[in-house]
Amino acid sequence: MKNPSHTFRKYRIAQKLIVTCLCCLLLHINASAQQLRVIVAGLNHDHIHNVLHAFNEGRVKIIGIAEPNKQLWLKFGKQYHLPDSLFYTDLKKLILLKKPDAVLGYNEVAGHLKIVQICAPLHIPVMVEKPLAATLPQALEIEKLANQYHIKVLTNFETTWYASYNNVYHTVNTDSIGSIKKIVFHDGHQGPKEIGCSAEFLSWLTDPVLNGAGAINDFGCYGADLMTWFMKGRKPIAVTAVARHYKPGIYPKVEDDATIIVEYPGSTGIIEASWNWPFSIKDMEVFGEKGYLHALDAKNINSRMRENIKSSKIATPLPADISDPIAYLSAVLNNRLPGTDDLSSLKYNMIVMRILDGAKRSAVTGKRILL
Missing domain, CATH: 3.40.50.720 (NAD(P)-binding Rossmann-like Domain)
Structure with a gap:
């Protein structure tokens, strides 16, 4: 004769397995939906x-x-x-x-x-x-x-999804380093041809009409976007830029290096965009009244306070909805995020375009461009 308690235990185990499988199936269906x-x-x-x-x-x-x-x-x-x-x-x-x-x-x-x-x-x-x-x-x-x-x-x-940048932004907003005085952005690499970009990509990236510029548009846009974010969507006062053409034999039509100064009341952004770095780089230095934060890459942050107190840390991972472009787009379209006042928003990117336009005009004329 079978042990009733043993039979019941087997029944409960089977029941739990079925429930677990159904939950997994529902989660899969929900994710697909x-x-x-x-x-x-x-x-x-x-x-x-x-x-x-x-x-x-x-x-x-x-x-x-x-x-x-x-x-x-x-x-x-x-x-x-x-x-x-x-x-x-x-x-x-x-x-x-x-x-x-x-x-x-x-x-x-x-x-x-x-x-x-x-x-x-x-x-x-x-x-x-x-x-x-x-x-x-x-x-x-x-x-x-x-x-x-x-x-x-x-x-x-790409830099929108850097946990280090997000961490620095929130640290600044807690007033831990005081008001921002200067932010310096380094963005670029050895050159699109040098790093092996595809022929299809190079054909328009190095064209002044199809790309709108060279390094100014390709890498200047990162700093312009981030500066707009740190300034909470405020428009800058003026833009001044110097563009250089170090490699006309490789990039005959467009500049391959640019330094852009973006002026705000009480703050300055310096954007260094180049196809002439000795290595690929995307980093950001924020100087406040009381301290300094340096996002070295997507994860690592160095800090230094006025009292010469130094530290290093790995950034806290980003929340799921702002962890990558697909997750973010889904969150915006499903009304979990507004998508109106952030790094990807049209509002902020119209300011980015005004900064880039001012930089191109300044590089041509040699003048400080009032916005």
Whole structure:
């Protein structure tokens, strides 16, 4: 005769296993339901690898890719095992057919306006790779369309997702180093050709029309965006810039180095953007009345106070909703974040475009440009 208590225990174990499996299934279904359905516009930006990795890892659902260059279909289709059915040449037709949650722009910067011109009347949100546009007039047209059709137009910067930068920002806002006097940004690398950027990327990145500039737009935008964030969206007083052309044999059409000074009442931002660094660099130094914070990279922070008290730490990881561009976009579209006054917002990036425009005009004229 079977032991009743033993039978009951087996029944309870089986019951728990079934409940666990059902919970896992529901979590999977819920995650799939919340997964963003996006269309990718363009494949000629080397940052495309980021979203394709996210797709392969199941963090985003790419329902279509609009790209006129069919050689890029073959290249990325093979590399990421993408089905032929994903690829189209016409963005508008693809949007009407698939009805995505958002469109992600991975094309030349001057092409961002075209994406918004297509998406805005269809009420489709857009996120583009930095900077927002190649020129200020293009950015103004993007802003006009976004406001007219009430859509989100967001800009993705790698440095937005640096835990160290976020930690420094919140430390400054607790008044631990006093009011900001100066912020210095170093952004760049040895040069896009030198580090092995793809031919498709180089063809527009080094073009003054398609990219809007050289190092000024490519790397100056990071510091301009971060400075706008630290200044809480206030517009600067003036911009002064010096652009250099150290490698005309490699980059004949655009500057490859720039130093940009951005003036605020009581504070100054210095943006050093270059394709001439001896190594890849993205760091930030914040000088306050009482101390100094240095975000060396995405995680590490050094600090020094007036009393010569020095310390180092690893930054606290970012909250899930602001940990990467896909998570952030999902949070904005699902109304968990406003997306109106932050590093990716259209409001802040219009100020970024005014800083970059002022920098380009200053570099040409040799004058301090009042904004």
